[in-house]
Amino acid sequence: MLSRKTKYGLKALTFLAKREENEPVSISIIAESENISQKFLESILLSLRKAGFLGSKKGKGGGYYLLKRANEIQVAEVYRILEGPIAMVPCVSLNFYEKCDDCPDESVCSVHKLMIQVRDNTLKIFENTTLEDIIIKA
Amino acid sequence: MLSRKTKYGLKALTFLAKREENEPVSISIIAESENISQKFLESILLSLRKAGFLGSKKGKGGGYYLLKRANEIQVAEVYRILEGPIAMVPCVSLNFYEKCDDCPDESVCSVHKLMIQVRDNTLKIFENTTLEDIIIKA
DNA sequence: TGTAAAATCTACTAATCCTATAGGATAATA
DNA sequence: TATTATCCTATAGGATTAGTAGATTTTACA
The missing domain is CATH 1.10.10.10 (Winged helix-like DNA-binding domain superfamily/Winged helix DNA-binding domain)
Incomplete structure (x- = not known):
């Protein structure tokens, strides 16, 4: 959320x-x-x-x-400042990585693998979208 | 998260x-x-x-x-039961829709538009992934 | 029939996070 | 000097999360 x-x-x-x-x-x-x-x-x-x-x-x-032009501000940057990690689990976060305490081995964790997919997709959207892209003119 | x-x-x-x-x-x-x-x-x-x-x-x-076979259980279904909406904002949720109280008109909301994209992408992954897909054999 | 094993159900708690508010400090302008 | 606006710290209330405790019910098996 x-x-x-x-x-x-x-x-x-x-x-x-x-x-x-x-x-x-x-x-x-x-x-x-x-x-x-x-x-x-x-x-x-x-x-x-x-x-x-x-x-x-x-x-x-x-x-x-x-301070910057609208096309120079990525949604990803804003999101990380205000919301924190884009990843849904700390163990797949690029900028806020943390090991899960319940997981002995990430490479064998099914949730890990799944969440990497989600992260990559969301990241692509947030990085390719700038303020300029989401402006809706009245 | x-x-x-x-x-x-x-x-x-x-x-x-x-x-x-x-x-x-x-x-x-x-x-x-x-x-x-x-x-x-x-x-x-x-x-x-x-x-x-x-x-x-x-x-x-x-x-x-x-009760079902692994390839019949979508991650999306499990997610909705345990986590709730897949959408990041209630106003773009398909199964748990709610209007935002600060938003007079969704069609003019830049966050709304953005979050629809994220929802569609995440949804595609969760719906196309079943338990069988995320099993990692030891 | 008795006992142990296991799920079921209800209630509670501690900690954290989210949203928002309060109020004074600081700085710029006229 | 008065006004306007940001800056900064603290805090409060509510919701959510993660987990705990304990009593109850059901079943298998000896």
Whole structure:
């Protein structure tokens, strides 16, 4: 299941990507437009800023803006920052690998093999999709 | 993330599928072989029995056994019983559909569109994979 | 008929995660 | 200096997850 955090994050990013001007947009504007709790969105945008996707400006006329072009931001990157591993099991994660404590030998685990397939497929989609691709023009 | 419940369930099912005889195997045998907490596995096998994958026999010499052949049990079915929806967002789920409360119009939601792709891909894998396919012979 | 083995059922608990909120600190602008 | 907006830390409530405990029922077998 996708967390609201990631969902809101993606929505906020595409909201910014849709705009013609890349000028700062305040949290309250984004929150209202996308029906997101403002305080919750605040912490999400902070994460995205720290991860290098967004820049921010304080004070009057301030807000958040994209630091890269929409076609340079992969869904995969955003997902990993907000949601964590793309893999469904830590033992098949490329970026967050962890051994399963119940599994003596991964090469003989049927779940392992299956989940590698799922990871590869999902990864392909998330890496080949950028913000630009998921913008839907009104 | 795949829950331990589903992971253990799949492991238990493949454990049973690997055996030549389809005679009852006690929970304790399965739990020990697969390094699973016995009491936890107990509740998982109960779900799988109620869902029609397993039969059970009480008393001495009792245990659980497969009710179908390994190539007749899709991973997708097991997943839906133990984990729930295959889709990452309720609004793109085929079997567990729910409207998002923050989304006035799904057709204009960029996350929605993206998650349909992921669902279709994962679904294809889970539907085309049966227990027989994920058995790894020792 | 008695006993052991095994599933069944109900209830509970501890820990973790998710979603969201509160409130003050900091910085920029006018 | 007042206002606006981000920044940051802390925390609360609820849901979910993973597991435990214990009593009950059913069956095989001696």
